[in-house]
Amino acid sequence: MDGQFRDGETSLQTYDLVVIGSGPAGQRAAVQAAKLGKRVALIERQRRVGGVAINTGTIPSKTLRESVLDVIRIPQEREFGGTRPRRGDISVGDLLSRCDTVMRREREVVQSQLERNGVRLFCGLGSFQSPHVLRIDDEDGSQTLEAAHVLIAVGTEAGMPGALSVDHDRVLTSDDIPTLRVLPHALTVVGAGVIGLEYATMFAALGVEVTLIDKRNTLLEMVDREVSDALAHRARAMNVTFRLGEEVAALRRGRDDSVIVELASGKRFVSDHVLLSVGRMGATATLNLESAGLEADDRGRLAVDVHCRTPVPHIYAAGDVIGFPALASTSAEQGRLAACHMFGVPAESVPELFPYGIYAVPEIAWVGASEEDLTRRGVPYESGVARYREIARGQILGDLDGMLKILFHLETREILGVWVLGTQATELVHIGQAVMALHGGLDYLMRTVFNYPTLAECYKVAAYDGYNKMRALAAGEPEVIPQPDEERKAA
Numbered sequence: 001m002d003g004q005f006r007d008g009e010t011s012l013q014t015y016d017l018v019v020i021g022s023g024p025a026g027q028r029a030a031v032q033a034a035k036l037g038k039r040v041a042l043i044e045r046q047r048r049v050g051g052v053a054i055n056t057g058t059i060p061s062k063t064l065r066e067s068v069l070d071v072i073r074i075p076q077e078r079e080f081g082g083t084r085p086r087r088g089d090i091s092v093g094d095l096l097s098r099c100d101t102v103m104r105r106e107r108e109v110v111q112s113q114l115e116r117n118g119v120r121l122f123c124g125l126g127s128f129q130s131p132h133v134l135r136i137d138d139e140d141g142s143q144t145l146e147a148a149h150v151l152i153a154v155g156t157e158a159g160m161p162g163a164l165s166v167d168h169d170r171v172l173t174s175d176d177i178p179t180l181r182v183l184p185h186a187l188t189v190v191g192a193g194v195i196g197l198e199y200a201t202m203f204a205a206l207g208v209e210v211t212l213i214d215k216r217n218t219l220l221e222m223v224d225r226e227v228s229d230a231l232a233h234r235a236r237a238m239n240v241t242f243r244l245g246e247e248v249a250a251l252r253r254g255r256d257d258s259v260i261v262e263l264a265s266g267k268r269f270v271s272d273h274v275l276l277s278v279g280r281m282g283a284t285a286t287l288n289l290e291s292a293g294l295e296a297d298d299r300g301r302l303a304v305d306v307h308c309r310t311p312v313p314h315i316y317a318a319g320d321v322i323g324f325p326a327l328a329s330t331s332a333e334q335g336r337l338a339a340c341h342m343f344g345v346p347a348e349s350v351p352e353l354f355p356y357g358i359y360a361v362p363e364i365a366w367v368g369a370s371e372e373d374l375t376r377r378g379v380p381y382e383s384g385v386a387r388y389r390e391i392a393r394g395q396i397l398g399d400l401d402g403m404l405k406i407l408f409h410l411e412t413r414e415i416l417g418v419w420v421l422g423t424q425a426t427e428l429v430h431i432g433q434a435v436m437a438l439h440g441g442l443d444y445l446m447r448t449v450f451n452y453p454t455l456a457e458c459y460k461v462a463a464y465d466g467y468n469k470m471r472a473l474a475a476g477e478p479e480v481i482p483q484p485d486e487e488r489k490a491a
Contacts, residue, residue, distance in 0.1 A: 015041045017339065018134055018147035020126045020287070023051020024328045025319030026153030027110050029335035034117035036343055041145055042119050043126035043136055045286075049110045050103070052155045052320070053328045056175040059106055060099040061198060062359050064177070067095045068202050069361070090206055092183050099178055128292040131312055149342045152302060152310075152317040153335060154287065156280035156326070159299075164190075164251055164276060170259050171251055171274045174199065184208055184272035188261050190248050192219055194358050196277035197231075201361040204238040211271065212240055213263070215247040220358070224370035224419045226405070231421060234362055234401060243267075282321040299323075308338035316342060330354055355433050357426035362402065365429035368417030368436060369407060380410040382473075384442070384466025388422050391461065392453035399423045404458035406432070406442070408466055413442040424455055431459055442466060 016038035019026045026042060027049070034040045048055060071090060114121055122145075124138035134145045158173035160166060168176050174195050185208065189200045192214035204210040212235075219242070220228045232242065243263070250262040251274055258270045282300030289296060293312045296302055302310055302317040309316050316338040319331035333349055340347035358364040374381045388394030388402030402422020408415050418432030435444060445463035450456040 012133075012144050012146055013041070014146045015039045015120075015148070017041070017149045017151065017342070018043065018145050019151045019153060020134070021051055021153035021155055021319070021321075022049040022110065022114075022121075023053050023153060023155045023319055024332035025155075025335035025338075026051065026151065027113065027335070028332040029151045029153065029316075029318060029339040030119045031113055031117050032336045032339040033343065034119050036339070036345060038343060040117075040119045041122060041147075042114065043122045043124065043134065043145075045123075045125045047123055048107055049114070049121070050107050051153075052175075053331075054103055054106045054110070056178060058328045059103055060096075060178045061174070061195075063099045063102045064095060065198070065202050065359050065361065067098050068205055071095070072205050090183055092180055096178060096180070125286060127286060127288040129288070131292045131315065148314065150292075150315045151308075151335065151338055151342075152284070152287065152315065152321060153319045153331075154283040154321050156300070156320040157283045158276070159279040159281050161190075161248075161276065161278050164248060166276060170253065170257065170272070171276065173276055177275075186211070186271045186273075188213065188259070188269075188271040188274045189277060190214075190274060191277035191279070192216070192242070192244070193277060193279065194220075196275070197235075197360045198358065199275060199277065200240055201235050201238065204235065204240045205361045210238075210240045211243060211261075211269070213243045213246050213248060213261075215245065217245045219244065222370075223358075223364060224366065224405070224417075225372060227364055227366070227403075227419050227421050230401070230403065231360060231362065231364060235360075238361070280320065280326070284321060307341040308334050309341070314342070325354065325356065327354075327356065350437065353433055353437055355426075355429050357429070359426070362399070362422045363425045364419075364421050365425040366417065366419045367429050367433045368415070370417060370419070371407060374407060374416060379416065381407050381416055382410050382466055382469050383407050384462040384464070384469070386458035386461035386465065388455070388458070391455060391457050393455045393457065394422075396453060397423050397455075402455075404428065404455075404462050406445070406459070406462045406466055408442045410470070414439065415441060415445075420458075428455055428458070431456060435459075 017033045017040045019030045019042045022042055022044040030040050030042045122136050124136040127135050129135050132147055136143055158175050166173055187203050187208050188211045189196045190213050192212050200210045200212045219232055247264040249264045252260040254260050258272055259274050261271055262268050282296055284296045284300045292315060294310055301323045302321055304310055304317050304322050308318045318334035318338050320326040337347050337349060353367055355367045384406045386404045389400040394402055399422050405419040406415060407417040415436050418429055420428050442463050445459045450460055
């Protein structure tokens with residue numbers, strides 16, 4: 001692969017930017033800098049580009065989800081009397097073969113983009129020798145690069161809880177899912193965060209008995225409560241057992257190769273496999289950060305300012321390694337903004353309008369504030385809701401549980417948040433994002449004509465639902481009769 005070194009070569013090459021990591025943040029930053037006419041090198045420790053997003057995280061998990069939906073046709077089975085396929089009829093190989101194809105093609109796209117833009121790719125383990133000098137090691141030798149600027153975009157690794165061990169056979173992390181050999185009869189998922197919920201509902205949809213454990217008592221604290229409650233209801237209908245407020249004390253291997261799960265509360269049960277989804281750690285341990293004058297926190301993450309710049313001015317960091325929101329989309333945007341800032345090119349983004357998506361079954365997406373956010377901030381608001389069962393397209397799809405909710409300011413009618421649960425939620429949310437960015441407001445949605453039958457019609461139905469609530473409020477408010485003092489002031 002271009003940029004590899006041979007026979008102990010130790011030359012020093014100079015670049016305007018050296019990027020460490022070829023995930024969304026690193027790839028976007030490298031291409032952006034190259035388009036600005038800069039000399040750019042990218043270091044990737046794996047023999048394949050794309051980082052976690054393409055190889056173990058976003059792409060394989062979302063492709064697996066699509067395969068699951070194709071197999072089980074969840075919405076239609078309830079409406080049209082179908083039955084779920086038997087677990088024994090489902091081949092994990094068939095489900096995952098699509099993942100391999102998509103991952104390979106996505107890697108080809110990234111590789112092509114880097115080559116077309118003249119980005120020099122080095123495969124090896126990158127680390128700092130000094131703030132401006134990086135060393136690359138692999139089995140064939142080492143070499144050094146000198147960088148005017150550096151972007152750290154190394155992503156994350158699966159977190160390993162201290163008391164529990166992973167054998168990658170029966171006790172897994174999310175990185176192991178693409179290599180799963182058999183579909184379990186019973187699966188225990190430890191950690192009810194985004195990744196844990198996504199995999200829990202995917203496997204439950206296939207008929208796997210899923211137990212979801214989390215020491216927190218609330219599910220998805222960042223999600224609007226009505227939406228998270230609806231997701232939990234759907235998950236329970238698929239036989240997901242929630243054990244919230246519980247903590248795993250130990251995992252023991254049973255005589256029949258099963259895993260015995262012991263909770264701190266004293267409860268015990270048996271599971272075929274255990275998936276540990278207890279957060280991610282920044283993959284910074286091998287970077288020799290102290291030689292660059294940097295220090296990671298206890299989760300391997302780096303602190304940055306609004307421009308993704310670390311305390312060392314010429315070193316930037318972007319993507320999952322800097323923490324929330326840790327999405328492929330936001331990571332790519334951070335990489336672009338970092339590259340523009342380091343070379344003095346004006347660029348801006350709108351973080352408050354970043355869309356978020358959870359690819360559970362059903363999926364969730366949102367942009368803007370939740371009802372809990374607005375209540376806490378004392379913002380007067382009202383909501384408008386559309387149910388998929390009210391929409392012709394929802395009936396056609398057989399998704400009768402989906403919903404779209406608009407939150408808007410009670411006085412200005414400005415849209416403050418959009419929440420979607422159900423089929424195509426992560427696509428639908430972008431309509432709300434665009435309207436919010438352009439200050440279209442509730443009136444715009446009421447005036448707009450959407451194709452029929454489409455799920456986009458939910459916006460118009462929800463807007464009229466909200467408008468009707470405002471009319472009812474206006475009709476019920478008593479007439480304000482000015483008092484004598486107020487009349488004199490008015491005069």
